[in-house]
Amino acid sequence: MFAAQDWKDYELIDTGGGEKLERWGNIVLRRPDPQIIWPLLKETGPWREADAHYHRSSSGGGSWEYKKQIPERWTISYNGLSFHIKPTSFKHTGLFPEQAVNWSWMIDKIHSAGRPIRVLNLFAYTGGASVACASAGAEVCHVDASKGVVTWAKENLQLSGLGERPVRFITDDVFKFVQREQRRGSKYDAIIMDPPSYGRGPNGETWKLETNLFPFVESCMDILTDKPLFFLINSYTTGLSASVLKNILSLSIARKYGGTISCGEIGLPITASKLSLPCGILGRWEA
Template identity: 30%
Template sequence: MNVSDLFEQAIAKRQHLLDDATNAVRLFDGSGDGVPDIFLECFADRWILSTRDNRLSNDIREFFLHSGKTVYWKQLDQHQKTDPSHLAGPEQTNPFLARESGINYEISFQSGYSQGIFLDQRDNRKRVRDRVSSGDRILNTFAYTGAFTVSAAMGGATTSTLDLSQPYLDWAKQNLSHNSIDPTAHYFCKGDTFHWLRRFSKQGRKFDGIILDPPTFSRDDKGKVFRVEKDYHRLTDLAAQCLNPGGWILASTNCRKMSDQDFLYEASRRLPRHHKATALPMPEEYTGERYLKSLWFDL
């Protein structure tokens, strides 16, 4: 089977995921669809092609040139992470809205390496929305553009959104506004997650749910290094200190070095003994590498 046929087959079998409520999904998932290191994502009928190679074969290029879609190409694992480049169809130079589970999210193909939402967290965002109720207080750490924030707010929760980047916090506010939610009714904190968790703990500020989705590696302003594979327990330990009785933690990582069992051990080893841990699967269209590991802790 040629590459064009593989693309067409993969796209066809995912059409049931696309409807009025959701128009942002992964359409092609590398080895799971027959071609390693090539991925295709749809955002409101615009496509992002991601590859680990810095060249495209002629047959792949021809498929997208004749697709009739706006297509941008992102090269993965670059040392210098830049905007995706225009590959085919009309250019998309302005931000636009995509929908997921009935929620609007602002997408930009000119925002650097990431376009505004990580599609592999779709089911987890729905789990958060389904779990919360009116009056719950939810903390979204490492929040990026606040997709989990919006999901929790749509469920009736009052949210606190934490990120190092003011532009991303502003983007999160825009995402709330795109869903007719007043950002001024919610809280936004700029800074380091470890700093804020310690501060919340000292202040006695408690939450009913906390979302943890850190980068695999980071360094704070004092030079202290965080590595998911050996430091995640520091995060869950601090988060647990900020939970109301009966609260929950959603802990995720896309660290490929860790097995599911390693992540469970690392993330839970400082939690109270009575906690319950539930492993969460990736969305159904992710048929290749199961790189995203997610745990729901009920404490």
């Protein structure tokens, strides 16, 4: 497992009974997680005293129960990068802390490249990877279909003191954006994507991972430079094996450029049990 173990402002305190107890800075949240199918052995004080608890509704969705008054949003940092955290109506906070293991990897790759690097971040959400790559000196193009999260990503870049770095923020359907980049002859040294299982673009375009992921990765081959640095696919789709990402990368970028592929689970260490929580999968290709 690729585990994000270097956090100071985030901690996965405990898990059990379909829920996780997390510290985000000095605020403790209790949230559901479908991977946690083991029991909560004992509901100790920290569980009962969480600042906010997200309850799922039997009719779908859910809502937050606030035990204490907390800020509408607050800031946490990771190795000099800073991010706004905000509990949303769909249980998320605007950041996936397990992705820190990818941020560190990308920063190392960009630093060691010894040349200017252009990065394309697709399905880029609130910009954790965009901020990380910009901090390493890369030129970044950040693309997501949601105007709200693109605005959030811009704020994270400013919050990290990187507002003057060459980062372009685009609100668009990623598939159509890549097609336009092909026609324009644009090229990138590295591509990152975190595709959803299912989604819709700003004009009603539909995305279904099982149908669209491989042809989309194939289309990205046309916008890579002659000497690409890395290609990263993250996935949170339930039931999708890391070996699937390995096969996709083998049949696309590795077939064209050679290089090395590494795949596996991505996760977080659990303080109380010393176990790890699986949070998704990744597939990395590197030159």
